[in-house]
Amino acid sequence: MKKAIKEIIERALEKAKGAGELELENVPDVVIEKPKDEKLGDFATNIAMTLARSERKNPKAIAEIINRHIENGATGLDSVEIAGPGFLNLKMSQRFFLDRLADAVKQRDDFGKSNVGEGIKIIIEFVSANPTGPLHIGHGRGAAVGDALSRILKKAGYDLSTEYYVNDVGNQMNILGRSTWLRYLELLGDEKEFPDDHYRGDYIKDIAQLAVDQQGKEFLGKPEEECVPFFKELARENILAGIRKDLSDFRVTFDNWFSEQSLYKDHSVEGAIQWLRDQGHVYDKDGAVWLKSSAFDDDKDRVIVKKTGEKTYFCSDIAYHQNKIKRGFKKIINLMGADHHGYVPRMEAVLQAMGYDKNIFKILLVQFVSLLRGGEKVSMSTRSGEFETLSDVVNEVGVDAARYFFLMRSSDAHLDFDLELAKQETPENPVFYIQYAHARICSIFRGSKEKGIELPENREVDLSPLVEDEEYSIIKAILAFPEVVEKSAKALEVHRISHYLLDLVSRFHGYYSRHRVISEDIPLTLARLYLLDGLRITIRNGFDLMGISAPEKM
């Protein structure tokens, strides 16, 4: 929508330059924004102010010049005013907005779609929690943000793949196997010391019970080395299945689950080390193998093969990211918990060591979640077993509220998740406030249908009865949706959608309380229903980007 305005200003600039009134050596990008106050106009640009320096004229004079060169009959333009320090405020005709509303309504589910992504192949990796226990609330935020971001990026025209990286190799898997084995022995009466660094959650006991049910006493009295591999695999399978289920219950699915083990099986870890060694990025010291990451802005070099001969997690991550690039992804996005932020420089170093621009790689840090229950913070620790799992929270507040709460704040800000608020079905709870608006609109459609008033299938309706300021305020808000999606995709910020929806819907609630949609005036009723149809579509599409349902009745 702003594109049309931008063109009007750009044409005026061209003409002013042609007339010799402006020099315009380097024309800055014309930025179209919304005026502070809607009464000032529909659109505004600060172009006269940004030109002030290079033109050596005061902003108001420049604004005058531009104004003089704006074409009289420019598309949909009603009037232009110069205000404040040199803003050009533009008012558009009602027709301008009505035409665009009609476009939006006809696009239906596609409204909001764009092609800013230009089909670029992107991979986004998120959650990637170790299969050593159920997902907790922090993973939940990562899952919600990653999934919403995926939906947004797709809507913005990127060719997107989602992936979960399964860390199924290494010491923590051995500890997992051993924890399960010890619980198994306990169940059969052979209690041994249970170390502090082992996994203590009840889910381990459940898996041990499963082993008892399936295998009976088969592993009783056998040496540890013969037992742990079995328990490791059993635990891994069970926990991973649980994670998949928790995620799918949370409406999060992945295009691909990528196993770390597979990188060892096909020797790509070895291959990556050798390749880096050939490039001179790897050296041996103190019996270990190091990556010279300090050559690429990391604080220090990092061990990739320990002196025990084991590879570090970081080592297989190198192979993994090499693999992503080999699969043809032009942009790689990883979501990580903020507690892993120390990991960022070394990963960027790896990409550079492999010869790629570090800008193809973007790590998004998702900050912590504090869970509040009755004003008290709930603490979390996987090993102690005292933590809030994602599934507990989802069961308590529902998928819609949980997702909304995870998505309503900028992901680099800490989040206070108030369980009591999320559960409430009152206007204080923003997710219900928005859903309620949708249900209200649907209720109006049911009411009009009963009276035999329905929008025609082809949506050809005369919209000229729409004349109220409030109606245009809603229409403008609807029409901003595609821009919100684009910005959200570019900035990789999901919280913009929730803020947008809240603003959109509050305009509707106000309108609803002052104006009746269904009346004796059939043309007016139809026009208003049409507006509501646009609104309904926008709420639905916005919620869809967040993975939240838009109920027709509440």
Next chain:
RNA sequence: GCGCCUGUAGCUCAGCUGGAUAGAGCAACGGACUUCUAAUCCGUAGGUCGUAGGUUCGAAUCCUACCAGGCGUGCCA
């Protein structure tokens, strides 16, 4: 010590690449239901944008220093 994130109304947070009088929700106070869902709406009040400098026509936004909170700084993942 060093690095990253955060600091905006009583609380939780927006504030786009510097722009017009710094916004919203909640809480507080006062109003509105014979009418399409009052799960709603309208109004009032509430601010030294952590502090101090700097950059400029103009700073919550950019730079520097400091203060406060969180996180990190493993041959853990």
